[in-house]
Amino acid sequence: MRTWALTESLPFARRHGFTPSRELRYSALDLRATPPLPDTPDGVRLPPLAGLDPRRMHTLHVGASSDEPGDAPTDALSYASWRYEVWDNLGLDRAASTAVEVDGELVAFSLVKRDGDRMWSDMTATLPAFRGRGLARLAKLAALHRARAAGVAVAYTSNDEANVPMLAVNERLGYRPVAAQWSCLAELS
Numbered sequence: 616m617r618t619w620a621l622t623e624s625l626p627f628a629r630r631h632g633f634t635p636s637r638e639l640r641y642s643a644l645d646l647r648a649t650p651p652l653p654d655t656p657d658g659v660r661l662p663p664l665a666g667l668d669p670r671r672m673h674t675l676h677v678g679a680s681s682d683e684p685g686d687a688p689t690d691a692l693s694y695a696s697w698r699y700e701v702w703d704n705l706g707l708d709r710a711a712s713t714a715v716e717v718d719g720e721l722v723a724f725s726l727v728k729r730d731g732d733r734m735w736s737d738m739t740a741t742l743p744a745f746r747g748r749g750l751a752r753l754a755k756l757a758a759l760h761r762a763r764a765a766g767v768a769v770a771y772t773s774n775d776e777a778n779v780p781m782l783a784v785n786e787r788l789g790y791r792p793v794a795a796q797w798s799c800l801a802e803l804s
């Protein structure tokens with residue numbers, strides 16, 4: 616069983632049989648401070664999700680995000696589950712959520728969930744073969760610009776403390792830590 620606890624609540628969790636496992640950092644960015652969008656390199660497009668075939672996005676999502684650090688390997692989402700949980704999610708802003716296409720292939724993306732003037736980055740991911748080229752940063756930056764243009768004021772995100780590349784992307788975008796939680800695990804006997 617997994618639950619989440621604030622750092623100051625870990626003694627309580629331990630007393631009830633849970634073992635702290637992984638630290639999660641919550642960060643926020645005031646979108647007035649969003650860095651400028653650089654010129655897009657030749658052959659690279661930044662389509663919003665709104666115009667994309669959801670089956671292509673599902674293939675990208677599964678291929679790019681399955682090694683996200685966490686307590687357990689993420690199960691590959693079937694198309695039906697992904698459609699329900701991600702694509703048809705009422706909070707998903709498909710006009711702001713952005714993919715990266717390199718020479719016609721979808722290789723990276725950043726999802727935006729919106730609630731009024733606040734947004735939550737639900738997932739940013741890059742196919743393993745395309746990592747380390749700044750494409751996650753580009754996807755997230757373009758998504759933040761689209762969200763800001765549509766009236767979003769502040770962006771939130773959360774990251775496993777071991778996810779060094781994603782923390783690096785967020786720090787360079789200007790996100791600052793605002794809270795921390797620990798996942799806590801207990802074995803059911």
Ligand SMILES: CC(C)(COP(=O)(O)OP(=O)(O)OC[C@H]1O[C@@H](n2cnc3c(N)ncnc32)[C@H](O)[C@@H]1OP(=O)(O)O)[C@@H](O)C(=O)NCCC(=O)NCCS
Pocket residue numbers: 679680681682683684723738739740741742745746747748749750751752753773774775778779780781783784787
């Ligand atoms: C995290 C992820 C999206 C990064 O994608 P990417 O396209 O390689 O990211 P970028 O190239 O834009 O930027 C990576 C940054 O991490 C830095 N980085 C990468 N590995 C690093 C390491 N081991 N130590 C320190 N910095 C590292 C890079 O230098 C770069 O920062 P810089 O631009 O300041 O130099 C990708 O690894 C991924 O898809 N992981 C699986 C899904 C996931 O965990 N998503 C996040 C969920 S919250």
